[in-house]
Amino acid sequence: MTTFIPGTSAEVHEIVRWAAAEETPLEVIGHGTKQGIGRPVQAEHTLDLSRLAGVTLYEPEELVLAARAGTPLAEVEALLARHGQRLAFEPMDYGPLLGGKAGRGTLGGVLGANLSGPRRIAAGAARDHILGIDAVSGRGEAFKSGGRVVKNVTGYDLSKGLAGSWGTLAVVTDLVFKVLPAAETERTLAIAGLDDAQAAAAMAEAMGSDGEVSGAAHLPEGVIGRFLDGGFSGGPRTVLRVEGFGPSVAYRVERLGRRMKAHGAVEVLEEAQSRRLWREIRDCRPFADGTDAPVWRVSMAPMAGHRMLDAFRRAAGANAYYDWQGGLLWLRMEAEPKAETLRTLIARCGGGHATLVRATPALRAAVSVFQPQPPALVALSARLKAQFDPRNILNPGRMAVA
Amino acid sequence: MSTPRMPELNAATLERREEIVADMRIIVPGEGVVESEAEMRAFESDGLTAYRQLPMVVVLPETVAQVSRILKYCHERNIRVVPRGSGTSLSGGALPLGDAVLLVMSRFNRILEIDFANRAVVAQPGVTNLGITRAVEHEGFYYAPDPSSQIACSIGGNVAENSGGVHCLKYGLTANNILGVEMVLMTGEVIRLGGKHLDAEGYDLLGLMTGSEGLLGVVTEVTVRILRKPETARAMLIGFPSSEQAGQCVAEIIAAGIVPAGMEMMDRPAIHAAEDFVHAGYPLDVEALLIVELDGPQAEVDHLIERVGEIARRNGATTSRVSNSEEERAAFWAGRKAAFPAVGRISPDYYCMDGTIPRKELPRVLAGMRTLSEKYGLRVANVFHAGDGNLHPLILYDANKPGELEKAEAFGADILRLCVRVGGVLTGEHGVGVEKRDLMPEMFTEEDLNQQMRVKCAFDPNHLLNPGKMFPQLHRCAELGRMHIHRGQMPFPDLERF
Numbered sequence A: 001m002t003t004f005i006p007g008t009s010a011e012v013h014e015i016v017r018w019a020a021a022e023e024t025p026l027e028v029i030g031h032g033t034k035q036g037i038g039r040p041v042q043a044e045h046t047l048d049l050s051r052l053a054g055v056t057l058y059e060p061e062e063l064v065l066a067a068r069a070g071t072p073l074a075e076v077e078a079l080l081a082r083h084g085q086r087l088a089f090e091p092m093d094y095g096p097l098l099g100g101k102a103g104r105g106t107l108g109g110v111l112g113a114n115l116s117g118p119r120r121i122a123a124g125a126a127r128d129h130i131l132g133i134d135a136v137s138g139r140g141e142a143f144k145s146g147g148r149v150v151k152n153v154t155g156y157d158l159s160k161g162l163a164g165s166w167g168t169l170a171v172v173t174d175l176v177f178k179v180l181p182a183a184e185t186e187r188t189l190a191i192a193g194l195d196d197a198q199a200a201a202a203m204a205e206a207m208g209s210d211g212e213v214s215g216a217a218h219l220p221e222g223v224i225g226r227f228l229d230g231g232f233s234g235g236p237r238t239v240l241r242v243e244g245f246g247p248s249v250a251y252r253v254e255r256l257g258r259r260m261k262a263h264g265a266v267e268v269l270e271e272a273q274s275r276r277l278w279r280e281i282r283d284c285r286p287f288a289d290g291t292d293a294p295v296w297r298v299s300m301a302p303m304a305g306h307r308m309l310d311a312f313r314r315a316a317g318a319n320a321y322y323d324w325q326g327g328l329l330w331l332r333m334e335a336e337p338k339a340e341t342l343r344t345l346i347a348r349c350g351g352g353h354a355t356l357v358r359a360t361p362a363l364r365a366a367v368s369v370f371q372p373q374p375p376a377l378v379a380l381s382a383r384l385k386a387q388f389d390p391r392n393i394l395n396p397g398r399m400a401v402a
Numbered sequence B: 001m002s003t004p005r006m007p008e009l010n011a012a013t014l015e016r017r018e019e020i021v022a023d024m025r026i027i028v029p030g031e032g033v034v035e036s037e038a039e040m041r042a043f044e045s046d047g048l049t050a051y052r053q054l055p056m057v058v059v060l061p062e063t064v065a066q067v068s069r070i071l072k073y074c075h076e077r078n079i080r081v082v083p084r085g086s087g088t089s090l091s092g093g094a095l096p097l098g099d100a101v102l103l104v105m106s107r108f109n110r111i112l113e114i115d116f117a118n119r120a121v122v123a124q125p126g127v128t129n130l131g132i133t134r135a136v137e138h139e140g141f142y143y144a145p146d147p148s149s150q151i152a153c154s155i156g157g158n159v160a161e162n163s164g165g166v167h168c169l170k171y172g173l174t175a176n177n178i179l180g181v182e183m184v185l186m187t188g189e190v191i192r193l194g195g196k197h198l199d200a201e202g203y204d205l206l207g208l209m210t211g212s213e214g215l216l217g218v219v220t221e222v223t224v225r226i227l228r229k230p231e232t233a234r235a236m237l238i239g240f241p242s243s244e245q246a247g248q249c250v251a252e253i254i255a256a257g258i259v260p261a262g263m264e265m266m267d268r269p270a271i272h273a274a275e276d277f278v279h280a281g282y283p284l285d286v287e288a289l290l291i292v293e294l295d296g297p298q299a300e301v302d303h304l305i306e307r308v309g310e311i312a313r314r315n316g317a318t319t320s321r322v323s324n325s326e327e328e329r330a331a332f333w334a335g336r337k338a339a340f341p342a343v344g345r346i347s348p349d350y351y352c353m354d355g356t357i358p359r360k361e362l363p364r365v366l367a368g369m370r371t372l373s374e375k376y377g378l379r380v381a382n383v384f385h386a387g388d389g390n391l392h393p394l395i396l397y398d399a400n401k402p403g404e405l406e407k408a409e410a411f412g413a414d415i416l417r418l419c420v421r422v423g424g425v426l427t428g429e430h431g432v433g434v435e436k437r438d439l440m441p442e443m444f445t446e447e448d449l450n451q452q453m454r455v456k457c458a459f460d461p462n463h464l465l466n467p468g469k470m471f472p473q474l475h476r477c478a479e480l481g482r483m484h485i486h487r488g489q490m491p492f493p494d495l496e497r498f
C-alpha cells in the first residue's frame, strides 16, 4: 500500500505508466472529499494529486483560468472573487453532506464529478465550462484536448468526455476553465404555501418568463425549518433567485414579484440572506445531519419530479426538496434506499437518473450507486473505458453497476 | 482544382454497386434512393464548394428503423457511409466518398414535441435551426445558437459540428443548449443519450458526440433547451481609428463584468464591402467597427448601453450610435450579416477561415495577416466574433486564374498556423472536416490524436462512418489498442507516505 503524492505532471505520467505496466490499480484522489460517492474502490495504491496544485494562468479579460488538478477549489473561487468573477456553474460542496468539512475539494474533482449547483438550469455544469485538459490515460500516455480559448471545435471534445468520469478514464493533471463575471448583486423571491405540484407550475412560469431567473427551488414543509437557521416560519417556500446588475435586479424582482403574487404571498430576501440560502440549497444542507442515512440525487424533467416523488412516497418514507425548477430532487431515506422502486418510477415518469450520493460502504457495494444503463449503452461505455484504460487500473469498479 | 487525398476506394464495394443500390431500394422504398449521375450532382459538395465528389449512391431515409437497417447492412458488408444534413458545412464534413452511401437526413423534418413547461423541443435532425425558433416564437421562446446559416442548416448538422453563432458568447454553443439525442451506431444499434433531464449519467457520451462531425453515429432525434426571448435588445455601432483600440475596448467591456449578447468586429475592407452592398450606414473612415448587442430586461439594457458607451469613449471611439428601434437594430446587423455575400461582390471567389485566438493577440495576428497578404498577393477582409476571439478572415481570390485557389489555401493554412502559434486553435465553429484535417498535427501531438482516434474505435472500430474527415491518418484500431509496456522499478519511492 503506497500513496504517491506527485508534484509535477511528469511524475504523474511516470507513476501511471508504471502502474499500467504492472497492472496494479490506483485509486485517484484530490482531497478525497467525494470518496464516499460511487462503489468503494479496491486499489493497491493511491495517487494523491493534492500537491499538484496552483493556478498557472488567469486572464480575467479573456475569461480563462488554468490550474493544476490538485488546486483547491476554494483558492480558485477566492482568486476569481477578487477580480469580480466566478465559476458560473456554481460547483457544490459535498463535504458537509458526506460528513466532512466544508470548503475542501480540488479543481480536478470538480470535473471528475461534473459538479454544478442551482445555476445549472441557467449556466450549465462543469462540462459546459471546461475548455481544455492535460491528462494521462490508463494506458500511461499523456495527451491533451481543447485549448485556452472559449470557442473551439477542433477534434473530439475529450475534456467533456472526462466530465463525470470519476477518474476512471484518465488522470487529469491540468485544466482550463471558462470563467465569467460575478453578479453585482442578487435577491430571492420566496412564495409561501405552495404544495409540490403548485410549486412546479409556479417555477415553470418563472423560468419561462423574461425575468432571467438563475435559481428555482422548492423547499417543502419537511425541510423548511432547516434553512437559514429556521428563519422561514410556517410552511413551504418556493424560491426564485434573480442576479445581475443593481438596476436590473430591482426591476426584475419587482416585475416577477407582481407576477408571482397570483401563486401565493411573496417576500423578498436581500443579498446576504439570498446568498446564504442558495449555498444551503446547493450543498444539500438540510440532509447534512452527520448521519449516513441514504441520500439520493435524482435528475428528471422539471415537471416530472413531483409526480415521481408523489408515487415514491407511497412506497417509502423519504424527506425531500427540489432544485432546478423541480428537476433535481434530493431525497433522504428514513431506512433502506429502495433503489429498484425509485428507478422504476423514474422510468415510468419520463426518465432520468438517480445517484445514491450518500450510503454506507456496504450499501454502496450492494446497490448500484449510479443509474443502470440499457445494454447497448453499457457496452459502448465499456468499449470507451477500454480505449482509455484497457487494464482497468484507474479507480476500478467505482462506476460499476451492481 | 485542389483535390484532397481521400481514403482509397474499396473496389469490392464498387463492384457490387448495383446490388447495393437494389438493396437500398428495398430498405427505403419510393423516392428515397438517388443513383443517377445527374441527380447526384446536387450532393457532390457541401458549403466548401472547392471540393467535389460524386457518392456511390444517395439514400434519403425517413424512419429510424430505415437508418438502423442501412447502417447495419453497410456494417456487415464493410461499406462506408457519409451522413449529411443540409450540406452547409464549410469544412467539407459532408463531402461524399466515391465508394460510400451518402445518408441524407433531410426527410427527418418534423418537430416531434414542444414542451413549454420543461422548456424543451424534441425535433428530428433534418429540421432547420431556424425552424425550431419558428415553432416556438408565438409563445415568446427561441432556440439560442444562431449560426448565420440558420435558415438552411439542420439541427442534426449543428450537433455534429457543435455550431455556434453571434450569440454564443452569452448563450453558448450547440453543446450547451441540447439536452439529449437519439442516435444510431454503425452497427445499427439505436441509443439514447440524455433526455429532458440534465446531465445524463455515466460517461458524457453526449459531450463526445457533439462536434464529432458525423464520425461516431447518425443523429436521428435531438432534444433542445429553448429560452424565453429577452424583453428587449439594442445594438451599438462603434468605430475606432485602429483595431488595437477596438480590441482594448472589447477587453474592457468584459473586464467590467458585461457579457454582451453579441460583439462583432469588422476591419476596413469588410466594412467597405458591406457598406457598398447593403448601405447600412457604416462609417467609412474607421479602421475597425464594433457591433455590440445588449439584451435582457429594459432597465439592464439601458444601464449597460451607458457603460459600454463610456468604455468606448475612453478607448478613442470616433463614432458611436445606439439603435432606438428594432428596424435600426436590424440595420446595424444587416452589414455584418451580409458580409460574406458582400465580399463575394468584390471578388470572384472567397475562402472563409475560422481560427480562434486569445483576444489580446488580435493586433499581432492582424499584422501577421497583412504580411501574409502581401506574400501571397491576395487580399483579405476580416469579420471577427470579437467577444470569444473567433476570427473569420475571408481570403479573396479568383478560381479562374490558374494557381489562385492553391495560393488561397496555402494562405489560409498559414493563418491557422499563426492562430495556433499565439495560443489559439484551428477552428472555432466550422469544424475540421477535410479542410483542416492535415493541419491537425499543428495543434496536436501523435499521442493526442491517437487518443481521439481511440474514441472513434469505441464507436466505429472499422472506420466506416465518414472516413477521411478530421484525422490526417486513420490508424487501425487494433494497432491503436496495442500497449507498449516498459516494466521498471516503482517510481519515486521517495514519495511513499505510508
Ligand SMILES: Cc1cc2nc3c(=O)[nH]c(=O)nc-3n(C[C@H](O)[C@H](O)[C@H](O)COP(=O)(O)OP(=O)(O)OC[C@H]3O[C@@H](n4cnc5c(N)ncnc54)[C@H](O)[C@@H]3O)c2cc1C
Residues within 6 Å of the ligand: B046, B047, B082, B083, B084, B085, B086, B087, B088, B089, B090, B092, B093, B094, B105, B125, B146, B147, B148, B149, B152, B153, B154, B155, B156, B157, B158, B159, B160, B161, B162, B163, B164, B165, B166, B213, B214, B215, B217, B218, B219, B220, B340, B429, B430, B466
Ligand atoms: C453562409 C454560411 C454561414 C455559416 N455560418 C455559420 C456560423 O455562424 N456558425 C457556425 O457554427 N457554422 C456556420 N456555418 C457552417 C454550417 O452551417 C454548420 O456547420 C452547420 O451546423 C452544418 O449543418 P448542415 O445540416 O448543413 O450539415 P452538413 O453540412 O450536411 O454536415 C455537416 C457535418 O455533420 C454531419 N452530419 C450532418 N447531419 C448529421 C446527422 N444527422 N447525424 C450525424 N452526423 C451528421 C456530416 O457528416 C458532416 O460531417 C455556415 C455555413 C454557411 C454556408
